Amino acid sequence: MDNEEKYLDISRKLKNLEPVKASDNFVHNLHSKIVEIEAEKRLEHEKKFDGDRGGFLKNLFGNMQYPWLVPAAGFTVLIFFVFYITFLNKNASENNQPLLSDQKTDISKQSNPPAEQNKTSETGNDKTLTGKENLPGKDIAGDLKTEKNERNPSITEEKKQYTDREETGYNKMELKAAQPEKNKDRSDAKNDEIKDFAKKENEPDIIENNGMIATEPQTGESSVSTESVTSNEPEVKLKSKGPENDSLKKKLDDKLRRINKSNLEKIREEILK
């Protein structure tokens, strides 16, 4: 209190000083500055927003409100990726395995001795036919081919030659595949083959009795054009019309015999060579 009284005069003088007031445009200037600041803020926000638009991750995770989601999401994506790859590989390996096994069985069948092949000739022919049956549009194509062949006998002959070449080639392959087992007695195997073909020649009665072309021994395994046509055509017809069409059956049998005979003759020649 002593100090206050001591300096009472000077403090009174200071209090009595004329107060300085703000100018008239002070508030206006202040408001204009605030508006400028707001505009700058908006521009910054817009820039930020535009920047956010472009980013894939920012679009994915919003305006990075949950940054902890980024590693978690990345990890899950990685897991899915790894799982997908492993699953695909597994599927692929599973798909490949049966194919390989089929190939192995084919090779084993090819390498079987001719005696066994004769025993399984019917089933083997079934397989070849089923393989042909799997070809898309084979019925229509077969029909067309047979019609054309009937109209142009020269073409059929050429095709026959071609198919014979193929067949002989295939037989060669068969023989080569069966070579390790046939090394002991090649000549016997050849004779057996010839005998088998001869037997097949005498077997068309089985076809007639069963009414199934799958048991036809005449249709070569690799023959594509004429033989496949001859084998498929009557199947359709027989299935559709049944045992009533005896004449058609006879015609077909004759055709098959001719083909078989020609094939057999050529095979014999090749074997003898």
Next chain:
Amino acid sequence: MPGKLNPDLNYKNLTDEELILEFQKEDVNAFNEIVYRYKDRIINFLYRYTSSREESEDIAQEAFLRLYKSKHLYREIGKFSTWFYTIAINLAKTHLRHKKNYRTISINNYDENEEKDYELTANVIAPDESANASNENYYIQKAINALNVKFKEVVILRDIQELDYEEISKITKLPLGTVKSRINRGRECLKEMLEQIYKPKQI
């Protein structure tokens, strides 16, 4: 000015603290009321501190802009006036520091052949100047300007702004005893200076 408006509120009946809390809720009218209440007080304080009207208005506007930008920094713990005076005084100190630095640079670049484009502030009022003086306010302001900064701010806050010691202590972040002693020392200096001014007149 963007922001929300609350037409139900009578802003004149609200305290400073209530106003700033309303402004924190983006109520611009609360900010306008704060500006209305504090603009003259702050400008008066800053004018006595800087002795320049333009500078005081610029600093006051800067202080209000700081308040606008940093409204969320205010906490209910203290008085609003204390917080706002702290902002203003810090800005004023920064401004004076920049000004001083600028002058120092000018002196260093001084060339004797050229004419002076600056005036050094006198620490003591010259007797010739006081003889020609007639306005008391003018001399008091001159005396305040001549005061050391650490005395000046506390004297202005106490005798011109009429704040209590505790508030001054919070604004200046000084102990209460230091504030009181500084105020007394500042008053003593002022008294001495004013006596020097008025003595020749009385003679």
